Amino acid sequence: MDFPYSRLRRWPDVEADNLQAYDATDLLLVERALSLGIDGREIAVVGDEYGAITLALTDAGLDGIRVHQDLATGRRALARNADELGLSGFSSHELDATLLDGARLVLVQLPKALAELEEIADAVARWAAPDTLLVAGGRVKHMTIAQNEVLGRSFTEVQAERAERKSRLVVASGSKPVPSQPPFPVTARHDGLTLVAHGGAFAGARLDIGTRVLLEVLGLESSPAPVVVDLGCGTGALAASYALAHPESRVIATDRSAAAVASARATVTANGVADRVTVMHDDAGSELADASADVVLLNPPFHLGSSVHTGAATRLFEAAARILRPGGELFTVYNSSLGYRAELTRLVGATEQVHRTPKFTVTRSIRR
Secondary structure, eight states: OOOOGGGOOOTTOGGGTTSOSOOHHHHHHHHHHHHHTOOGGGEEEEOOSSSHHHHHHHHTTOOOOEEEOSBHHHHHHHHHHHHHHTOOOOEEOOSSHHHHTTOSEEEEEOOSOHHHHHHHHHHHHHHSOTTOEEEEEEEGGGOOHHHHHHHHTTEEEEEEOOOBTTEEEEEEEEEOOOOSSOSOSEEEEETTEEEEEOTTSTTTTSOOHHHHHHHHHHHHHOOOOSEEEEETOTTSHHHHHHHHHOTTSEEEEEESBHHHHHHHHHHHHHTTOTTTEEEEEOSTTTTSOTTOEEEEEEOOOOEETTEEOTHHHHHHHHHHHHHEEEEEEEEEEEEGGGOOHHHHHHHTSOEEEEEEOSSEEEEEEEOO
């Protein structure tokens, strides 16, 4: 019987839950895996957004599949979809040796960032079986020759196949010897702040412009607060900077990306503030108690996968409103063209512009 892909849901990605929870790339990867006849315990899946690959293979009788998903939302969607379909027998892992040890087939939904792909390819060459086959796939409109070149740094043979259903598979084999140290995380210094970044972290070890603008404002505007939350923390630049400036404050950094969380943990350690910064892998601060924060710092994303989508920012505004105590402050930086001030006023409370550059706006919202 065919796998019921249409029953899969994207929850808790509620801003995208009306979108299909699988694509043709998932189907091509599943079909290729089934054609190879490899034991499920020797298959690893990377980037299975909502569980379509893992669950389809499990439903086909392959037991013991290991899967890595970067986003907390994807992990929750996989668990919920598995429960809805009554499927089990797979296991979730970070991007490490437990995921890849002994794997002879690694299925990858191609990530958007080349740095993330480089870290994945190195991990496969480093930890998977010597004869492993890496089969990566993506939508043709998002694929580039540069992805093949990145795979070629870790594998001797990289072959792109013919497009099918607007998706394409790329097959890599022949693992090359790996350097003693993996290429990630990388480290960079910025005016006394050390940033550490894994491949999948937004902006890498750079200090992105929006964060830099918000840091300038915080240096002028903020006084120490007992509990501060860096919501959507990325590499932890805001959290680490606040902790350095205000040793008496307790800082919580949260992000739905596992790569960001690993980066932020390394960043706070590198800056000597790990004793007062807690880093959490969570979706929009869902594990934080209501009215538990005095200040929230926010540099919201405006992309969902490869498309511009402001719903992610709205969810973070709602989260900030929930976790702030009455009278608490939300400092937000955003691209000025997005005009979030009215929405912040509606969802959080009175909002004023405190700084503006030609590209970015910083606002302060007071929780009503």
